[in-house]
Amino acid sequence: MSTEKKTTKTRTVRIYFMGKAYDVPQGLTIMKALEYIGYRFIRGIGCRGGFCGACAVAYRLAGEYKLRTGLACQTTVEDGMYITLLPYSPMEKPRYNLEEMRGEAGYILKIFPEIARCVSCNSCTKACPQELEVMDAIQAILRNDIKRAADLIFDCISCGLCSLRCPAEIRHVYVFQLVRRLAGKYLLPKAKHLEERIKEIESGKFDAEIEKLMKASIDELKKLYMERDIEKA
């Protein structure tokens, strides 16, 4: 606009993505940098806040051999960074009936026998963007300490980076999902208040309220949403 005013030039860093070099503003996350270049995310993006695990990436920094991993929405770009997106770890979704299982390692090993192939190389732990002790969790399953395994991977966001790095080809994402389910169903203390609330719902206590919401107009819903009981920032 104004020619007199000296525009402060944005400092840029050079990143490499799919074989091409791009200069992008310093301080951006990988996700924002790729959007700055012109890519539009349709999949491999979610919460943008480091919680959903949809935007896993792998990268190498200038002058390093280490293959680093992270989330595109949480990792800032650095000069000389080579980047690839790994938004998804390929694996078939296992089918099982929790009612027919117990909190015992055999039920997990039957679906995921490859857990027995773990060589304790620690690649999974190194890859975890949540800094979880992934290897220890897998080892805990082998010794039937499902509770400890569930505890160790409580903060897992299912990004799949461990599964992509694992030389034993363990399907951590679904293993840990099952571990959490078995621990919740069979090993952890029951949440009494939840059981009571479910009973209330089943007895029809909230039917009238739901009915009212179903019939409400968009404007009414918007108003209700804005006025909802929530902690203000």
Next chain:
Amino acid sequence: MKLLYYPGCTVKRNAIEYEKSSLAVLEKIGVNALELDKWYCCGALYSLAIDDLMKHLGAVRTLIYAQKKSREENTRDLLTICPMCFNVLKRVNKMLREEPEKLETISSFMDEEEPYKFNINVVHIIEVLNKKIDELKKNIIRNTGDTGVSVYYGCTVLRPKEIGIDNPEDPSIIENLLRKLGVKVVDNPYKSMCCGAYHILDKPELVYNNSKTIVEEAYKRGAKVIVTICPLCLYNLRKTIETFDKKVDVKIIYLTELLAYMLGLDHVLDKELIDFFNTVFIHDTKINNSMRREA
């Protein structure tokens, strides 16, 4: 006597009774087994390929955690009760000592751990019990009478001979121990023949064949009880008995369960097992009475 203790995955999952009885027996004779704060799966079978260093990682990590604890506890002996863990840990330890360049390669990969300084000594519970035989003898309150007990060693505490706890051709360490405690031992020439091990998963008929030879020979020679020290041997022998057309009257148990019974450590034994022991062993009444008075 203080020892570092490595349980192993199977002991924690499928052989809880083995661990319970082992630790109780050790405690009774004044051995304090301190479980490592952190340990990893040893791999169950030692990798024989000389360039396959990755397969040793779990064992090396465990040795490093043992080393850390050994500084705090001032003991270098790492106790194992599972023979496969014993075999792998001892062989890896030996390999690292003899080929330090391999340890260097492994260490440069495991950059998050402290270097291993070769100061851990892997021992099996049999070796410990054998050393403390006098303590055991002193504490016996039940004998086993004339009932025949046969020993099954399996492979991995004996072979390869470089790491074995006894002569692999004619092992007698457990028999000698039992004899000194007054047990009538029945010999079994197949006591160190492989039971078929992991083939129970993919070739069970092979396991049934080998284990049948082992069980039948012991039975034929008059054994009512076969003692073993391996959770997989125990599983395989028991499974094999289930396949017999004619029921054989022989029970497979852990050695330490028998010792726990003889030491009167009933709180670590199943009621069913105690009942079995009470029926199968005809006791010396004098010992029984003195025990009753104590109770």
Next chain:
Amino acid sequence: MSNELYRKIVEISGRNPYLCYQCGTCTAVCPVSVFMDVKPHQIIRYIQLKRIDLEKLKSIWTCLACMACVDRCPRHVDPGIIFEAVRNLVLRRGEDAVDYFKLKDLDKVPTMALIALSRKMTG
């Protein structure tokens, strides 16, 4: 091809198959040789002759690495260790010698069996 396989077997095992004088001790002491169509000493002979047909040498998968032959081999050829090398020729291609989902009582056997089998039979 077989020359290359031979070279690899020697490299992975660190043993010299040519030292074998075919005494047959390994086969005699092997607890599972009755389940092998090609016996331990015969496998070593095939390797000496560099006739290494992995399809034909299937009995290496029956070997349990119990070390009975390794302890007794008078020539330190150590068949059990050579068999591990032959298994590795297959496993290092990323192939498995068993199908996990055909295994019996996988959820009930002691963990050590599943781990041992995984180490010896999956690539």
